[in-house]
Amino acid sequence: MSLFTTLFFIILSGTIFYTTKEGWSILDAIYFCVVSLIPTSMDTNLSPATSLGKVFTMFYLIVGTGVMFVALLTLGKTMINTEALEDKMKDRRNRKA
Structure with missing residues (x-):
């Protein structure tokens, strides 16, 4: 549970940062935060314009991608274990029948 709480706070911190420092809408900021952390090649057409935003994004992606990867692995293992139990x-x- 703490893993998903950590992921929530990473996405929340990114959303707050991008809305305040980059001037993005809340929806755009959440979208960028989530899509950037999922290992896909999807283009969001969003990128930070300020130097601070670029530096923040570098650290955000290094930390956030690792946490998202572990969260996805944990979710996948849980689903497989649930199916095996069923x-x-x-x-x-x-x-018995």
């Missing part, structure tokens, strides 16, 4: 329960029910 299959075991289904097998037990079929054996």
Whole structure:
């Protein structure tokens, strides 16, 4: 749970930064923060214009990408484990029937 809380605060801090320092709308800032941290090649057509924004983005992506990667792995493992548990329960029910 703390992993997803950390990810939430990373996205929140990026959103606050980009809305205040770059003048982006809240929706644009959230969109940039989330899409930038997911390992895709999707172009947001957004980029920081200020020097401070560029420096912040470099550190934001280094920290945030790692946290997002671990969060996605954790989510994937949880889904696989849940499916395996459901299959075991289904097998037990079929054996009893």
